[in-house]
Amino acid sequence: MPDLLTLKFEEWRRHGQTVKTWSVRAARLMIGVPDYDTYVQHRQANHPALPIMTYEEFFVERQEARYAVSKGRFRGCC
Amino acid sequence: MSALVGNGNSIQTKLLWAGVAALGAVSFGIVALSRGEPVNAAWLVIAAVCIYFIAYRYYALFIARKVLGVNPMRATPAVRHNDGLDYVPTNKYVLFGHHFAAIAGAGPLVGPVLAAQMGYLPGTLWILAGVVVAGAVQDMTVLFLSTRRDGRSLADMVRSEMGPVAGAIAGVGILLICIIILAVLALVVVQALKGSPWGTFTVFSTVPIALIMGIYGRFIRRGRVAEMSLIGVVLLLAALVYGQTVSQTPELAAYFNLSGPSLALIIIGYGFVASVLPVWLLLAPRDYLSTFMKIGVVTLLAVAIVIVRPDLQMPSITKFVDGTGPVWAGSLFPFLFITIACGSVSGWHALISSGTTPKMVENESQIPFIGYGAMLMESFVAIMAMIAASVLHPGIYFAMNSAAGIIGTTAAQAAATVSNMGFVVTPDQLSQVAHDVGEVTILSRTGGAPTLAVGMAQILSSLFGGQALTAIWYHFAILFEALFILTTVDAGTRACRFMIQDLVGNAIPAFKDTKSWTNNLAGSALACVLWGYFLYQGVIDPLGGIWTMWPLFGTSNQMLAAIALVLCTVVLFKMKHERFAWVTVVPATWLVACTVTAGVEKVFSPNPAVGFLAHASRLSTAITSGQVVAPAHSLSEMSRLVFNDYVDATLAALFAAVVISMVVYGIINIRKALGTPRATTHEVEFAGAAMGGSNA
Numbered sequence: 160m161p162d163l164l165t166l167k168f169e170e171w172r173r174h175g176q177t178v179k180t181w182s183v184r185a186a187r188l189m190i191g192v193p194d195y196d197t198y199v200q201h202r203q204a205n206h207p208a209l210p211i212m213t214y215e216e217f218f219v220e221r222q223e224a225r226y227a228v229s230k231g232r233f234r235g236c237c
Numbered sequence: 238m239s240a241l242v243g244n245g246n247s248i249q250t251k252l253l254w255a256g257v258a259a260l261g262a263v264s265f266g267i268v269a270l271s272r273g274e275p276v277n278a279a280w281l282v283i284a285a286v287c288i289y290f291i292a293y294r295y296y297a298l299f300i301a302r303k304v305l306g307v308n309p310m311r312a313t314p315a316v317r318h319n320d321g322l323d324y325v326p327t328n329k330y331v332l333f334g335h336h337f338a339a340i341a342g343a344g345p346l347v348g349p350v351l352a353a354q355m356g357y358l359p360g361t362l363w364i365l366a367g368v369v370v371a372g373a374v375q376d377m378t379v380l381f382l383s384t385r386r387d388g389r390s391l392a393d394m395v396r397s398e399m400g401p402v403a404g405a406i407a408g409v410g411i412l413l414i415c416i417i418i419l420a421v422l423a424l425v426v427v428q429a430l431k432g433s434p435w436g437t438f439t440v441f442s443t444v445p446i447a448l449i450m451g452i453y454g455r456f457i458r459r460g461r462v463a464e465m466s467l468i469g470v471v472l473l474l475a476a477l478v479y480g481q482t483v484s485q486t487p488e489l490a491a492y493f494n495l496s497g498p499s500l501a502l503i504i505i506g507y508g509f510v511a512s513v514l515p516v517w518l519l520l521a522p523r524d525y526l527s528t529f530m531k532i533g534v535v536t537l538l539a540v541a542i543v544i545v546r547p548d549l550q551m552p553s554i555t556k557f558v559d560g561t562g563p564v565w566a567g568s569l570f571p572f573l574f575i576t577i578a579c580g581s582v583s584g585w586h587a588l589i590s591s592g593t594t595p596k597m598v599e600n601e602s603q604i605p606f607i608g609y610g611a612m613l614m615e616s617f618v619a620i621m622a623m624i625a626a627s628v629l630h631p632g633i634y635f636a637m638n639s640a641a642g643i644i645g646t647t648a649a650q651a652a653a654t655v656s657n658m659g660f661v662v663t664p665d666q667l668s669q670v671a672h673d674v675g676e677v678t679i680l681s682r683t684g685g686a687p688t689l690a691v692g693m694a695q696i697l698s699s700l701f702g703g704q705a706l707t708a709i710w711y712h713f714a715i716l717f718e719a720l721f722i723l724t725t726v727d728a729g730t731r732a733c734r735f736m737i738q739d740l741v742g743n744a745i746p747a748f749k750d751t752k753s754w755t756n757n758l759a760g761s762a763l764a765c766v767l768w769g770y771f772l773y774q775g776v777i778d779p780l781g782g783i784w785t786m787w788p789l790f791g792t793s794n795q796m797l798a799a800i801a802l803v804l805c806t807v808v809l810f811k812m813k814h815e816r817f818a819w820v821t822v823v824p825a826t827w828l829v830a831c832t833v834t835a836g837v838e839k840v841f842s843p844n845p846a847v848g849f850l851a852h853a854s855r856l857s858t859a860i861t862s863g864q865v866v867a868p869a870h871s872l873s874e875m876s877r878l879v880f881n882d883y884v885d886a887t888l889a890a891l892f893a894a895v896v897i898s899m900v901v902y903g904i905i906n907i908r909k910a911l912g913t914p915r916a917t918t919h920e921v922e923f924a925g926a927a928m929g930g931s932n933a
Binding site for chain 2: 197201217
């Protein structure tokens, strides 16, 4: 029954993909970079006329924001 | 977890929870009641995990639903202000990771190690009781309050709910805690690295590694976090292994064999440079490395403890509960509750729970999972640290954690002193441990980090590599702790600079401009001088610094927790939920009692080991009669100690004063709220139609 085996494999591959997607999202958010696709979808849906940052611009913007000297940005002390 | 903590009331669910309770009770009984025979760490882990599940299922959800009244239909700031950047409705598991990574740090690792001088039981009881009743309640409630207020900060919320004066007092409290935290954490690093070329080389090499990562992630492959982190980790491991060669090559080792004061000055200079450089170059890449390493190592340690299941060598209770211990001064109450701050309850978390997390909560019903749940996880980290400290031979533990002023500087002296304390150890055992971990000596490596590293090395090497890798694991653990402590130092100096600019800016408005380079340099320098002063004072303290500084740090951290819990209580009264106010009144009362008692004892206690003034007056008397009192070496050193005593006494008194004035403002506001028939909170208006996944 090679078909059943292929199906099983395909199912596990998809599970693996899901785990990977969510782990990458979690790891990125831990260092202050939210999901880029979500940002793009949000801009397309709500501000279609406005420009959308590329991933590189988005990353730089988020990096600056995480360490911006401003109120309410404390992290990891104890 | 969702399935486990759902609303199911079927017979099976009830039986399951009864089973969890029974298992927890049995494990806890074994941990608490055993005398003589070493207890296996597995019982501690099982007891803790059962308590966490029950606390979450029965207490966290009760608080969320009944006390706070979370409303799944109410739109959160993430939904209302969704911009894809700061305000983003985020999957609850992803946000849990973000929140946990933000609250986890050195505190829960170091505090329990120091507390182990009283035995593992008192500290463990406080870690478990504290997190369930105080710490997790605080984190969750502050997260809830901030979510209801568009993600406003703690100081902002104190100002709007309790008035501008209370807000200003809280602001000063936050600046003080920031300075003390930076000083104490940097002190932990200094104590771990002094006279250790291997450790120093590896930790120093994180700077060029971060620069390489920073340039890669900015110019070569912009924003590719995984690639730059991988490069960083590989280089870091290479530096770790090469460090052994450095320590064994005398010409190289000489460069990295530094004294405490030189390390302190280097770290102060580093903090200044890192806080004025562009963030992408040094701060951000280090932050990425340390965040991922932190999560990785915590997971690794949990797995290792579960697989290895080591026995706890430390007695459950030692005679030092009376306050005569060599690691830190003071009796069980209040000082144990000050020493273990972060694993039980940490005011610092109130700043994080009112920082970025509330702007990303998808639905109010997820607040208990994120706020209470992440804090339970943090508490588990503290339990692991307690285990790592307790698997060591107690004689080794005390030799590592007592200052040279107490146990002397040779293995023979230390072994004799520690054996006299009742923990029999031979000089050979002490030298053997130092040899195993690749160090010249392990005596008086105070500060908790080296003890934790030896404990971790013992556990991890019985899982991977055995004796051969013990030294690598030890330095890996030191690197891991130093890495994220130094990241805190960079980021904290920047936060501190902002607070100073804000404060001084009230008098000199031009100083508020955060874009100005002059302000930037002046503010950073001022911040570094402030925490650097306390760091340097700790490093040259003949009692080892941690002895004096850790209680101050703990007091400041618990002071902030008291402020946050007073705020929570006031808001519960203003919401007209006073029927349930005991939920925050109980922990607030306990923390006020602990911090005020600790503050007053640190100032006025007649025991010179505890009271700063008594210590100062003893030294002053000796100075007037021209007598040098050990552990000081000269009269000028003694006058400096007297001056430091007065500075520390002032700080301790300030902490107590801040707490007391917050309580007074709290009572005023509660009376006002009781006199008003309707709710008077300052929440943003209700907007319905919450989107996103519900389910707690």
